[in-house]
Amino acid sequence: MWEDDESDLFDEIEREVEEIFEEAYSSSVNWLFDLENKSVKPLFRVDVGDNELLVTIDLPGVDKKDISLSATQDALSIEAKMKTPISLMVGGSVQELVEFEKYTRKIKLPVKIEPDKARARVVRGILAIRFPLAHKGARLTIE
Amino acid sequence: MIETKLEIKEYEPSKISKPNIIVGVPEAGLVGTISASYLIQQLKLPETGYIDSELVPPVVVVHDSKPKRPIRIFGRDDVVIIASEVPLNPRLSLEFAAEVVRWAKTRNSKILVGITSVPFEGRLESVEEGKPNVLALASESRIEDMFKEIGASPFEEGVLVGTYAKLLQHCIDLGQPNLTLLAEAYPQFPDPGAAAAAIEVLNKVLPIQVDVGNLIKQADEVRLRMRQLMARTQENLKRMAETAPSVYG
Numbered sequence: 001m002w003e004d005d006e007s008d009l010f011d012e013i014e015r016e017v018e019e020i021f022e023e024a025y026s027s028s029v030n031w032l033f034d035l036e037n038k039s040v041k042p043l044f045r046v047d048v049g050d051n052e053l054l055v056t057i058d059l060p061g062v063d064k065k066d067i068s069l070s071a072t073q074d075a076l077s078i079e080a081k082m083k084t085p086i087s088l089m090v091g092g093s094v095q096e097l098v099e100f101e102k103y104t105r106k107i108k109l110p111v112k113i114e115p116d117k118a119r120a121r122v123v124r125g126i127l128a129i130r131f132p133l134a135h136k137g138a139r140l141t142i143e
Numbered sequence: 144m145i146e147t148k149l150e151i152k153e154y155e156p157s158k159i160s161k162p163n164i165i166v167g168v169p170e171a172g173l174v175g176t177i178s179a180s181y182l183i184q185q186l187k188l189p190e191t192g193y194i195d196s197e198l199v200p201p202v203v204v205v206h207d208s209k210p211k212r213p214i215r216i217f218g219r220d221d222v223v224i225i226a227s228e229v230p231l232n233p234r235l236s237l238e239f240a241a242e243v244v245r246w247a248k249t250r251n252s253k254i255l256v257g258i259t260s261v262p263f264e265g266r267l268e269s270v271e272e273g274k275p276n277v278l279a280l281a282s283e284s285r286i287e288d289m290f291k292e293i294g295a296s297p298f299e300e301g302v303l304v305g306t307y308a309k310l311l312q313h314c315i316d317l318g319q320p321n322l323t324l325l326a327e328a329y330p331q332f333p334d335p336g337a338a339a340a341a342i343e344v345l346n347k348v349l350p351i352q353v354d355v356g357n358l359i360k361q362a363d364e365v366r367l368r369m370r371q372l373m374a375r376t377q378e379n380l381k382r383m384a385e386t387a388p389s390v391y392g
Contacts, residue, residue: 032370043370045331056267058332060366086367124336125283125363126329 004112007024033090039104040088042078046110048133053113057127059103061086064122076107078127149238151216151246153192155298159218163254163349164247168227168239168306169376172328175307175368177358178345179354180224185353188217188224194242196236199217204228214239221253222351228372230379240309247319251353254286254320257307259342260334261298263327275327275337277344282314282321293347298325305383322348331377333369335362 034039043058059067059080066081085101114130120129152263157176165314182188193212203210231239247255279288279295280303290297303311307323314321324344327335339355346352358365 040367043332043373056320056329058329058366058370061363064199086364088367105236121267125366126267128267 017138029090033100034104035090035098037104038098038100039102040100042080042103042106043063044105044107046107046112051133053109053111053131053133054116055107055109055129055131057105059122059127060125062122062125063104064082067122069120069129070112071118071119071131073112073115074109076109076129077105077108079104149194149196149198149235150235150244151192151194151242153216155191157191157250158207159191159221159223159250161251161253162218162221163347164243164250164252164253165222165224165349166226166257166310167224168236169230169372169379170259170305171262171330171375171380172260172306172326172332172337174328174334174337174341174374175258176226176228176321177333177335177365177369178258178341179224181338181355181358182342182345182351182353183217183224184228185357186219186222186351188219188222190215191223192216192220194225194227194239196235196238198232198238198242198364200229200232202229212275220280222349223252229281230372230376232379233383236306236383237309240306240313244310244313244317244319247314248317252319254322254348255310255314256345257310257321257323258338258345259307259323259325260330260337261301261306261365262327262330263326265300265327274340274343278325278327279344280311280323282311282319286320286322289348293344295324298323305380311332330380331373333373335359335364335365 002031003059005112008038034041047054055076057078061078061082061084068079070077081102085099087097087099089095090098112134114134115131117132120127165179165182167175169176170362190334193216194214199214202213204213214227224371225243263275277295278298279290280298311321324341326337326341328334337357339358342355
């Protein structure tokens with residue numbers, strides 16, 4: 001009985017310590033940077049509405065004319081050149097200074113959309129793209 | 144449970160009394176962190192202490208080749224800023240809020256101001272139109288009466304989650320005056336525009352006059368440099384939200 005309690009306590013301590021280290025060192029690097037191509041992967045959010053899907057992408061330091069987008073039914077690719085290259089410290093516990101001059105990202109969409117009917121706008125480096133959903137729900141008959 | 148004790152450590156016995164305390168920790172849009180670091184830089188506030196706890200992640204932040212603690216205190220005269228460069232996990236957040244308010248009370252703090260954000264779907268439009276709105280919550284009606292004069296709208300309905308919620312609660316419990324400013328922001332992206340709007344309101348609350356021109360000018364760079372912290376903060380906020388009730392109405 002006593003031993004069980006003790007091992008529970010150690011398990012809990014171990015878990016908490018792991019969480020603390022995980023939090024400090026968890027590598028968001030792959031999610032945020034493509035180091036091979038020296039590009040920044042932009043932050044984004046995807047919202048699915050009743051009739052449309054909205055993708056909002058954070059592109060600081062980019063002009064509208066330097067953004068190129070392509071979409072399929074279930075993915076969106078973006079490439080955008082920065083007005084000025086920027087050097088950023090990259091890494092977890094060991095960091096290095098890397099120069100970036102563009103953004104690239106491929107975003108997998110959670111639902112199918114109509115890629116030809118997108119409406120996009122950019123305001124101060126925030127890009128918002130709206131796609132109509134490909135399949136509006138079909139009515140089902142209950143027999 | 145690991146027993147922890149969070150401590151506020153000051154380098155010298157504090158000469159500060161009746162301070163106006165500003166708290167900036169990473170939460171949605173990093174509005175608190177961006178505001179706090181800009182204010183520290185513009186007001187050239189010296190570092191006066193730090194916060195220590197077993198729950199603070201094992202991180203040393205390096206500035207100008209000098210190792211620094213991730214949660215530090217800055218101040219001069221009657222302005223004190225407590226700023227964190229790491230997201231506070233839920234347990235650290237609880238201890239941080241309780242101890243900061245206790246400390247504020249022992250220093251006879253005039254007011255404790257929390258700077259944060261409220262997620263705003265129409266942020267793209269507000270970027271186009273100019274300044275985002277700043278909402279406000281206060282611990283007492285005397286401060287609520289100032290909202291109009293300082294250019295903030297009352298936060299009327301909703302749920303406040305996280306460190307700023309606990310700070311406000313403890314302030315109410317201990318009778319410590321609290322003003323929580325919530326700038327409308329993109330929650331998932333670092334939002335220096337929202338931070339600038341919050342600072343402009345703060346200029347009318349506290350005896351400071353900070354020009355936000357440079358923050359607006361450097362906005363693109365700030366947004367890029369804050370991305371890693373934003374990504375970590377998002378993960379942390381998800382964990383906090385799991386403990387929050389859903390929003391009605």
